[in-house]
Amino acid sequence: MDIVRPLRILHCFRSPVGGIFRHARDLAREHSEAGHEVGILCDSSTGGEHEDRLFDEIQPYLSLGLTRIPIRRSIHLGDFGALWESYKKIKSLRPDVLHGHGAKGGVLARVIGSALRVNRYSVARVYTAHGGSLHFSRRSPHGRAILSMERMQEYFTDALIFICDYERQSYVRKVGIPRIKARLIYNGIDDEEFAPIPVRSDSVHFVFIGMLRDLKGPDLFVDAFARTERRVGRPLSALMIGDGPEKVRYRRMMVERGLGNRIGMLPAMRIEDAFAMSQNVVVPSRAESMPYIVIEAVAARKAVIASRIGGIPEILGYDSAALVAANDPDDLSRVMAAAITEPHWRERTMPKPETVRAVFSSSVMAADVLKLYREALGFSSDR
Template sequence: MASEKPLRILHCFRSPVGGIFRHVRDLAEEHAKAGHQVGILCDSTTGGTYEDQLFETIMPHLALGLTRLPIRRSLGLSDITTAVKTFSEVKNLQPDVLHGHGAKGGAFVRLIGSRLRVSRSCVARFYSPHGGSLHYSAGTLRGHAYFAIERLLERWTDSLVFVSDYERRTYEQKVGAPRTEWRLIHNGLRAHEFEPVDNNPNAADFLYIGMMRDLKGPDVFIEALRRAERLAGRPLRGVMVGDGEDKPRYQARLDALGLGTRVTMRDAMPARDAFALARTVVIPSRAESMPYIVLEAVAAGKPVISTKVGGIPEIVGDGFAGFVPPGDSEALAVAMARAIAEPEWLSAAMPTMDAFRANFSAQTMAERMTEVYRDCLEGRMRDSSNSHPSSLS
């Protein structure tokens, strides 16, 4: 039966760092275990030693291999060359499913998949924004341009897959109500990630972990830590874990504030290793979709202070006591100082583990994704058997 046939699934995204990379790795591993053949196509110019190690761990699950090509973050003429090369690579792999993640990966998948459909391929085209172009403001020319492109590409999309209801609502507000099929499938974690992580004997007070760019708020973390020291009435220690081009700027700011000896900068590492370095995890992001780092921290039993952005309320609850406004270092400092003065405050506010585990499982996520793939493929196969695909539709 068609529903039992293993699928050939190719994931395309730009930067192999952060939550998108994590999301794809989890899907690839779970789908490979279920007997499907999976491949990855992504940028060759980003990522470092840590990401190379992650690729090594996922390679045994990639029957369709790993393809890396230079893919720039911003739109440019180089995208044409990359798209041509990408088309050749994808055509040779003969996938059943093309799943694009983020704005650039989503654009490549839908254009290339549509070109393959002209050649009578039955490939299905899926797009998960993961924030991406949705981070842009609707009040800017650039935002309007990206939203117009998103609306145009909808014509060549078999299904949108949102990882949070926040992402779906934002898409509706900025791009418009979807004119194609869509599903909501939350991110999930693997079984071992629900084991608690103990603090190291010399654990710091606070941990920032994520990409070193202002969107994720490391600058807010630094300013808040300085103010929290004044409120707490004693020096505080922090750890900042992650990579990015702006990392030297944050180190310079720490040194200028006299925090260089109390805040340690570390390269990117597995989240659970980082969690052991501090007692409380701080998520100061200005924008998020459905961040894995919050899921991982909650599953590991770590108290969390977070901005109330994106899909984070879907993880910890809309009334979570540890929320602070994005970009507000003063409010974050107050919360950090309270975590020092009242050690049980945040722990009591965290979600109950049984309910959390039931909602955010990687196996459940992958199974639901497979259902979406099959639903679209079976519908497309019926359509293509009755008509000749003479245009990108």
């Protein structure tokens, strides 16, 4: 990455949790190390101690600082206040690039970027959906309204980034063929992450790692776990690692099914520590775009059992035996049982880490994103 023309880059997103947060942190670090000035603007009401630690780690790379204001998940009158506070802060930072992530982040970056351009300020408005609005269906009035807003916002966008081919196809099918510059740039992780993570002596058979909300399928994990015990004919063990609004409900579900002593719950933690808890990572999501957890787990030499949704088949392989039907706990339990009873199941089923590394690299991701920033600003390739 050249540093002849350093850029001022601000990432805007709502919740500092999960894949979007990881994506923004990786870009911030890579671009900062390449000589650019980077900042983050996100919600102040979500995240916990784990996210605070991640902010502490990324802070040295944020020369434009970290700005946190209240940003609600759903559309609300309070959005106008958040928009105004964001506008004042962003205007003072004078960024060259506003990169919005997810639906709310995309609105902030594109609306504020457009307001700055009205005032003759040059700024590139870049948007990555990360699933977001694309999870909605055109069959519902609400979904049609959300997707129509996405189409309208193209007029305020200089470039789109799709993090997987599934996301690109979903956009074309639900929103339309992009009328602006668009690129497919896969999520990526560091080369150092492609190393085995051995399990602890007190490891469990299965682990769920992620936000505790129905979209991610914790309830499917509990149901499938119970069915897997019946399939193999013996008690098993599992952990659910993460935080979220439905944590109490999932705990109650486990207790009601008599699984409270065999499925433990732990708060969100560093992914390396979570992977040490089990050799088998279950990703039962109902909707995804390109989840980092699958890339990270394959890199750590874990066995991954995942829903056949979003960009997951682009990581594991479209014909992978590790893929299960979405929203189907019985199919999920079938593969969970195979993973712990069939010899060498992981070695036979998982893609080679070298193959994954060749495609899902954070350095390649950051270089391609930076190139798109420059194109959106109208810079020639040698500046």
